[in-house]
Every structure is written in structure tokens, then in C-alpha cells.
Amino acid sequence: MALAAVGASWIHRVNDPGVLCPLRALTGIPCPLCGGTTVFIELGSGRPAQAVLANPVAFTAALGVALAPLGPGRRWWALQPKTRAWLLGSALVGSELWQLVRLGLLRV
Template sequence: MAGAAMGAAWIHRVNDPGVLCPFRAITGIPCPMCGGTTVFIELGSGHVAQAPLANPVAFVGAIGLAVAPLGAGSRWWALQPRTRAWVLGTALVGSELWQLVRLGLLRV
């Protein structure tokens, strides 16, 4: 994951591709996972404090994937399916609200 993040940061620094999300490029509205690529670019660039600001849900998800092989994944799967669905649904709604505020489409 670290190598992929550093590679993405290097590619982005050399040739900024702009908005990668087709949904956002067409509609101008971010999806709940908008900023996910930016999380990895910030981490790969060594800007650890900036990474969660792009998308806290993607940041936590990346950490979860990184530590899952160490045993943390079994705790997630031990939850009831309904509980996992509520956690994921709440995270996606919160992420969408975060993106709308972050990109200035929703004023708080």
C-alpha cells in the first residue's frame, strides 16, 4: 500500500490528471468516496495530517485494510450483518456530507 501511495503521489506530481471521478466530472457533485485517491496521494507525499481531510472514511478504510491481516478483520466479520450495514451506511452518508461541505456545495 505504501508503494502504491508513493507511486500515485509521483504520477500526480508529474502529470496532474484533474478530477478522476466520472460522476463528479459530469455532474459536479461528489460521491461519498470522492477524495479517496487524494488520501493516497497525500499519504504517499508524506502529508499524513492532510490525508484524512480529503476523505476521513477512505482514510479509516485504508487503515482498516492495512491492519486487517493482523487480526482486526475478524472483529469486523464478527459483527452482525445488520450492524455492519448500519456502520457502512452511516459512514457513506457522513462521507457524502463531508464531501459536500469540503467542496463548498453545502454550507454549514
Template sequence: MATAAVAAAWVHRVQDPGVLCPLRTVTGIPCPLCGGTTVFLELGAGRPGQAVLANPVALTGAVALAVAPLGLGARWWGSSPKARGGVLVAALVASELWQLVRLGVLRV
């Protein structure tokens, strides 16, 4: 993952493709996962603070996926499906609100 992030950050610096989210491109409204690519690129460029600001929920999910094979995913799978669904819905709602504020669609 780290090698891919560094390579992607280098390619992005040379050739910026612009906004990659189809929903945001068409409507101007970000999806809950907007900023996920930016998280990856900022980590690859060595800017973890910027990665957190891009989408803290996507960053947390990426870290969870990276460490899950180390046995830390057992607790997640040991919880009830209802609890897992609730956590995922809450994370997506929090992520969407973060993106709406971050991109100026929603003002607080």
C-alpha cells in the first residue's frame, strides 16, 4: 500500500487528473467517499495532516483494512450484523457531513 501511495502521489504531481468523483463532477455535491483518493495521495506525499483533513473516515477505514489481517478484524466480525451496519451508516453520514463542510456546500 505504501509503495502504491508514493507512486500515485508522484504521478498525481506530474499529471493532475482533477476531480475523480463522478457524483461531484456531475452535481457538485461530494459523496461520502470523496477525499478517499486524496487521502491516499497525501499519505504517499508524506503529508498525513492533509490526509486527515481530506477525509478522516476514509483514512480510518484504510488503516482498519490494513491492520485487519493482523487479527484485529476479529472483533469487528465478532460483533452483530446490526452493530456493524450501524457503525457503517454512522461513518458514512459523518463522512458526508465532513465533505459537505470541507467543500463549502454546507456552512456551519
């Protein structure tokens, strides 16, 4: 993951591909996963605070995937399927709201 983050950061710095999210490119509205690539770019550039601000849900998910083999993954799968679905749904709704505020489409 660290190598991918550094690679994404280097590619982005050398050749900025612009907006990668198809929904945002077509409509201007971000999806709940918008900012996910930016999370890796910022981490690869050594800016973890900026990575968290880009998409806290994607940052947390990446951290969870990285740490899952060390034990936390068992806790996730021990949850009831309805609980996992509720947590994921809540995270996606929260992420969408975060993106709308971050990109100035929703004011709080």
C-alpha cells in the first residue's frame, strides 16, 4: 500500500490526470468515494492530515485493510451482517455529505 501511495503521488505530480471520478466528471457531483485517490496521493507525499481531509472514510478503510491481517479483520467479520451493512451504509452517507461540503456543494 505504501508503495502504491508513493507511486500514485509521483504519477499525479508528473502528469495530473484531473478528476478521476466519472460521476463528478459528468455531473459535478462527487460520489461517496471521491477523494479516495487523493488519500493515497497525500499519503504518498507524506501529508497524512491532508489525506484525512480528502476523505476520512477512504482513509479509515485503507487503514482497516492494512491492519486487518493483524487482528481487527476478525472483529469486522464477527459482526452480524445487518450491523456490517448498517455501518457501511452510514459510512457512505457520511462520506457523501463530507464530499458535498468539502467541494462547496453543500453549506453547513
